[in-house]
Amino acid sequence: MDRFWIKMDRRSFEYDHGVNSFIDFALKNEYLVNDRIRYPCLKCENMKLFEANIVKDHLFFHEFDETYERWI
Template identity: 40%
Template sequence: MDRSWMNSNRLSIDYKEGVNKFIQFAFENLPNNNGRFYCPCMKCFNIPKLHFELIKSHLICHGVNQSYTKWIWHGESVTDPIASNTN
């Protein structure tokens, strides 16, 4: 999944679309989650499990933790390669 949105301005359309795709990714890869995931924002650092609507709000208000590039707490396998953004 493209992670370039993580470096975009939090008020940009790219960032907001990236947040929505991130939430969708978590839903698809973490079955039986009841809409709650670890929050990867700069305030929470993947510690509390929050409802996805609150996570969206946190990601817009606080930004995403830039060091969280392997989304292991949101269903990404530890062995999956990260796709390159370079062509």
């Protein structure tokens, strides 16, 4: 998965598309726990689980952790 979008402005099309791709990838590759996704926003530090719509909000509001490296 391409990571260039992580450093883009959160208001940009590229960031929006990247977040949606990340969520789709997580959903399709069974990164779910009770229909929730673990995700690397700066606030939650990949420790909390939420539904896809909440994950998207967090990644826009709190930003995607640029140091996140687990891309399988």
